[in-house]
Amino acid sequence: MQRYELAGADAVRAMQELVQRTWSPRSRLHVGDVAWERAVNSGRRGDTWRTAFWEDGGQVVAWGWAEPDHLSLVVDPGRAEVAGDVINWFQDLHPDGACSVLEDETQLVDALEKAGYQADDEAPFFTHHRIELSDLGTPVVPDGFMLRHAKPDEVQKRAAAHRAAWSDLGPSKVTDEDMAAVMSTWPYESELDWVVEAPNGEFAATALIWHDKVHGIGLVEPVGCAPAYRRQGLAAAVNLAALHALRDAGAKAAMVCPRGDDAYPTARALYQSIGFRPGARSKLYVRR
Numbered sequence: 001m002q003r004y005e006l007a008g009a010d011a012v013r014a015m016q017e018l019v020q021r022t023w024s025p026r027s028r029l030h031v032g033d034v035a036w037e038r039a040v041n042s043g044r045r046g047d048t049w050r051t052a053f054w055e056d057g058g059q060v061v062a063w064g065w066a067e068p069d070h071l072s073l074v075v076d077p078g079r080a081e082v083a084g085d086v087i088n089w090f091q092d093l094h095p096d097g098a099c100s101v102l103e104d105e106t107q108l109v110d111a112l113e114k115a116g117y118q119a120d121d122e123a124p125f126f127t128h129h130r131i132e133l134s135d136l137g138t139p140v141v142p143d144g145f146m147l148r149h150a151k152p153d154e155v156q157k158r159a160a161a162h163r164a165a166w167s168d169l170g171p172s173k174v175t176d177e178d179m180a181a182v183m184s185t186w187p188y189e190s191e192l193d194w195v196v197e198a199p200n201g202e203f204a205a206t207a208l209i210w211h212d213k214v215h216g217i218g219l220v221e222p223v224g225c226a227p228a229y230r231r232q233g234l235a236a237a238v239n240l241a242a243l244h245a246l247r248d249a250g251a252k253a254a255m256v257c258p259r260g261d262d263a264y265p266t267a268r269a270l271y272q273s274i275g276f277r278p279g280a281r282s283k284l285y286v287r288r
């Protein structure tokens with residue numbers, strides 16, 4: 001087995017290959033998580049990242065992403081013993097770092113506990129939600145608003161909509177260049193990137209879905225509605241419209257991973273209101 005490391009952001013496709021090859025409903029990450037998290041943040045934070053790959057017989061069997069003191073890792077379940085190598089690598093970089101996994105990823109939980117990490121039960125967490133696409137509600141928007149998918153040349157409007165939706169949580173740092181990176185990262189498809197266009201032409205609400213065609217499952221990430229347009233059903237409608245497009249593209253189900261703790265209940269209320277049902281949660285492991 002060999003290990004190699006990449007500095008910066010140039011690893012998305014190799015990371016996604018392992019995610020897709022080993023994905024199951026018990027996986028923390030979907031190919032869309034890797035696409036979104038790496039693409040939207042690489043311009044501002046990529047130079048602090050380290051990414052290591054463990055390869056055996058020409059196949060990647062594990063990777064770890066240190067950003068810089070939080071570890072994300074994916075390990076082939078058939079090679080669970082490599083989890084210890086990933087954690088050791090991270091621990092050498094950051095002896096006091098943290099790592100989050102899905103509670104269902106029991107092999108990773110075992111490896112973290114063996115390395116001296118403990119669950120932080122007070123930390124924010126994310127709850128996986130799933131919806132089958134066989135029985136979706138109908139998206140409805142108020143008169144004058146229009147539902148459609150974004151176009152590849154609408155990067156600036158798309159980025160402005162994202163910044164507006166997150167503006168009341170602190171100024172969003174996402175730039176037009178960050179959004180351009182998102183929109184050129186596999187498996188982005190503008191046909192699955194939906195917007196509600198307001199009467200003045202602004203994008204009032206948006207919902208982006210990443211489609212893993214091997215597993216027939218989409219990941220909704222992210223959804224937003226600008227404060228001025230909230231509580232009119234726009235986020236629900238744009239989400240449903242994107243889910244219809246996902247079903248038309250051949251997927252059977254979709255998932256979304258909103259905060260599960262009570263400090264941020266809004267997003268999960270939205271997703272549950274359109275039929276997503278909660279499943280496993282993530283857990284943060286820290287070394288004390």
Ligand SMILES: CC(C)(COP(=O)(O)OP(=O)(O)OC[C@H]1O[C@@H](n2cnc3c(N)ncnc32)[C@H](O)[C@@H]1OP(=O)(O)O)[C@@H](O)C(=O)NCCC(=O)NCCS
Pocket residue numbers: 165166205221222223224225226229230231232233234235236237258265266267269270271273
């Ligand atoms: C979460 C968010 C997208 C909701 O947008 P919205 O257009 O106001 O949502 P909708 O009007 O479509 O709401 C649909 C349902 O979601 C739930 N919901 C939405 N906002 C809520 C809130 N502030 N409190 C409680 N429930 C809420 C309700 O069940 C609502 O139905 P109702 O209005 O009939 O009660 C918006 O507040 C936002 O952009 N927040 C910041 C970004 C974010 O958290 N995105 C989601 C995580 S990726």
